[in-house]
Amino acid sequence: MASDTELDNGTIRLHLGANREGVPCILSALWADTGETVFTNAADNHAWEAWLPEAFLPAGGPATAWRVEEDPHFLHATSSCAMNGGLQATWMVELFREGALFRAWILLENIGDAPCEVSRLPAWNGVWHAQKAAWLRYWRSLSFETVEISLDGSDITLGSRLHSSDEIEDGVNPYWIWGGDAGRIYFALSWCGGWRAHLNSGNDGQELDFRIFLPPEETQLTLLPGESITGPVLQVFFTRETNDRECRAAWMRQRAALGRVLYGGPGPWYPFAYNNWYTTRFDVTESFLRRQMEALDPFGFDVFIVDAGWYAAVGQWEPDPDKYDPGAFESILAAIREKGIMTGIWSCPQFIRATADALPPEAEQPPFYRKFIDGYLLDYAGMDFTRHLLDHVQALRDRYGAGWWKYDQDFFVARTRHGVAKNVVALQGALLAVRKAHPDLYMENCQSGGRMINEFTVLMTQNQWIRDGGGTGPAHARSNLSEALGALEFMPPWTVNRWTNNPDRNDPRDDEFTKRYCRSAMAGTWGLAADLPKITERQRATIVREAAHYRRLNALKTDCRYDVLHPSRAAKAAGVVYYDAAGRQAAVLLLRWNAKGAFIPPVRLEGLLADAVYRVEDVDTGETREISGAVFWKEGLGIAFDKGRQSALVFVEAVGQ
Numbered sequence: 001m002a003s004d005t006e007l008d009n010g011t012i013r014l015h016l017g018a019n020r021e022g023v024p025c026i027l028s029a030l031w032a033d034t035g036e037t038v039f040t041n042a043a044d045n046h047a048w049e050a051w052l053p054e055a056f057l058p059a060g061g062p063a064t065a066w067r068v069e070e071d072p073h074f075l076h077a078t079s080s081c082a083m084n085g086g087l088q089a090t091w092m093v094e095l096f097r098e099g100a101l102f103r104a105w106i107l108l109e110n111i112g113d114a115p116c117e118v119s120r121l122p123a124w125n126g127v128w129h130a131q132k133a134a135w136l137r138y139w140r141s142l143s144f145e146t147v148e149i150s151l152d153g154s155d156i157t158l159g160s161r162l163h164s165s166d167e168i169e170d171g172v173n174p175y176w177i178w179g180g181d182a183g184r185i186y187f188a189l190s191w192c193g194g195w196r197a198h199l200n201s202g203n204d205g206q207e208l209d210f211r212i213f214l215p216p217e218e219t220q221l222t223l224l225p226g227e228s229i230t231g232p233v234l235q236v237f238f239t240r241e242t243n244d245r246e247c248r249a250a251w252m253r254q255r256a257a258l259g260r261v262l263y264g265g266p267g268p269w270y271p272f273a274y275n276n277w278y279t280t281r282f283d284v285t286e287s288f289l290r291r292q293m294e295a296l297d298p299f300g301f302d303v304f305i306v307d308a309g310w311y312a313a314v315g316q317w318e319p320d321p322d323k324y325d326p327g328a329f330e331s332i333l334a335a336i337r338e339k340g341i342m343t344g345i346w347s348c349p350q351f352i353r354a355t356a357d358a359l360p361p362e363a364e365q366p367p368f369y370r371k372f373i374d375g376y377l378l379d380y381a382g383m384d385f386t387r388h389l390l391d392h393v394q395a396l397r398d399r400y401g402a403g404w405w406k407y408d409q410d411f412f413v414a415r416t417r418h419g420v421a422k423n424v425v426a427l428q429g430a431l432l433a434v435r436k437a438h439p440d441l442y443m444e445n446c447q448s449g450g451r452m453i454n455e456f457t458v459l460m461t462q463n464q465w466i467r468d469g470g471g472t473g474p475a476h477a478r479s480n481l482s483e484a485l486g487a488l489e490f491m492p493p494w495t496v497n498r499w500t501n502n503p504d505r506n507d508p509r510d511d512e513f514t515k516r517y518c519r520s521a522m523a524g525t526w527g528l529a530a531d532l533p534k535i536t537e538r539q540r541a542t543i544v545r546e547a548a549h550y551r552r553l554n555a556l557k558t559d560c561r562y563d564v565l566h567p568s569r570a571a572k573a574a575g576v577v578y579y580d581a582a583g584r585q586a587a588v589l590l591l592r593w594n595a596k597g598a599f600i601p602p603v604r605l606e607g608l609l610a611d612a613v614y615r616v617e618d619v620d621t622g623e624t625r626e627i628s629g630a631v632f633w634k635e636g637l638g639i640a641f642d643k644g645r646q647s648a649l650v651f652v653e654a655v656g657q
Helices: 244-262 286-295 328-338 385-400 420-437 455-460 474-487 511-519 537-554 629-634
Strands: 005-008 012-018 024-031 037-041 067-070 074-082 087-096 101-110 116-118 121-129 133-140 146-150 155-163 172-180 183-190 193-201 207-214 221-223 228-230 233-239 272-275 303-306 311-313 316-319 342-347 375-377 404-407 442-445 463-465 496-501 525-529 561-565 573-579 585-592 613-618 624-628 647-656
Touching: 005 074, 005 087, 012 074, 012 087, 012 101, 024 087, 024 121, 037 183, 087 244, 101 116, 101 121, 101 221, 101 244, 121 233, 155 172, 183 244, 183 455, 193 420, 221 228, 228 420, 233 244, 233 455, 244 455, 244 561, 272 537, 286 328, 303 328, 303 404, 316 328, 316 385, 328 342, 328 385, 342 385, 342 442, 385 420, 420 442, 420 455, 442 455, 474 496, 474 511, 474 573, 474 585, 511 537, 511 585, 511 647, 537 585, 537 647, 613 629, 624 629
Parallel strands: 272 303, 272 525, 303 342, 342 404, 404 442, 442 463, 463 496, 496 525
Antiparallel strands: 005 012, 012 024, 024 037, 037 121, 067 074, 074 087, 087 101, 101 228, 101 233, 116 221, 121 207, 133 146, 133 172, 155 193, 172 183, 183 233, 193 207, 311 316, 561 573, 573 585, 585 647, 613 624, 613 647
16 A cells, blocks of 8 residues: 655645555645645545546555655655556656645556557546535636536536537536635646546535546547556645635746746747738738738737738648748748847648548548648657657748747547547647747647647646637627636736737727727737728827737736626626735726716725825826725725726826835
């Protein structure tokens, strides 16, 4: 039986051992400073068959004692058990040296002489008891709608099909919180493919029985002799805080620190970006790009991204000769860089142009054809996909000067030659190799608009295209804001990407709406999709002013201290309040939601200091006033909306104590 051991980083103490069935597990978690319990593992924990199919029950011997190793960033513990059928399972727990976060996963290895058919792949299981826990919160895929459930014996199934945050079969994002009056436990999965979690709570909500795994349709796994595979990584974070703002801020900052250690890459950035997609779709031509280049200067963009359609064919990443003269594509991008703007490029290197009767050997089997881009999916597990991807990204950088790479389209399909789980591992390994080879490259995770969001992509890349939406006007402004606000509950602000599409197709004389539409996309990172010369001088002036406001707002985002004012049927306004870490500055971003006529929404600013005096500036009216922090706590900040006002942006800064 796995003998007891501890991992202690000075903040959290994990007690590792085995349950009464002999399965390695985390027996408890304690706060190291006080010895106070975060959770204990219940005595009736899962038996072996809750982890692996019955064919792979232990071969007779117990699991090995937990073995502990250390490095500058982690305390690692492993415990292995030889199973029937030649399979060996290794339980792995990794405590981050910084703060209250650990990761746990399972490694399966075929140490026998015959193939092992594994019908489901485990992530992690537990029956944890946490005092005063009462509810569970999670977020639906693509809509980012928050769902909160009171735990009273409920059975809950969460999951996603094919990709980690897909809408198929009512999918959800792979994040959830178990909370109550004594603190919160945050769960996140690092896995790009589909997954499932079965959760059951005791009658008082203080016990959570959970199994996280890949069901058969997401596994399809055959391990050959000598092969191994790592399943989804479960990330767990604890906090004693109970305030949404402070809990979330601690979780976000801890994850950012973890991401720097695991993946590196550029730090948080809030670029003002340009992308052509919602204006041209595939029809991005030389003449179009030249027009944009000539109109760029007033806007002050940080990055210019050329989206799908610039190439001759997927798999042949050359400028389309029917759209570009020789060398024209490269020269346009170089001219944009000379203006001090980073250039980015879209690709889907997992696809290749071919005909059904002459597929190359590296194509997936059964064949998967994506009509939208006229290409066949590659078989990652059946080729050296890491080398393929490294060569592809290097070519984008060498030939086109790409400082930003946006990857997109389907990555996984229901029927494959080597099985879905192996394809997920192969893709993640290839993306990680790109990250390590190009530490300065900005990577944008799109996958058909928000369908592959998970802790691997959120921490490894710099930007997430959280949802497709090619519309424009008031409905798209509402969509922008509601989706961004939901995403901000579990994603850092610098990863949440929204767009103002084709503002010229709205009334260019309606300055109030132009401001509202720009601000609807500013909660995270903001970009403009447009034919720039079609934007009138008046509308352009409004956009440029809003870009300046956006940059000012961004200075308050990186501390991740914010209050989310979610939209609802009863909400007169919706938005977000950002604070700096010291509580001496704030910014209020509000959009009119369901209010008619004039109204004054009181916004409580409880992230500021009650004993300080603050200068309040409304950037729209130009009004400034001084208000004490005590008033913000007791009465809130009143922001006047007359009947024509559609949005507000207010900055608050301490001027005295």
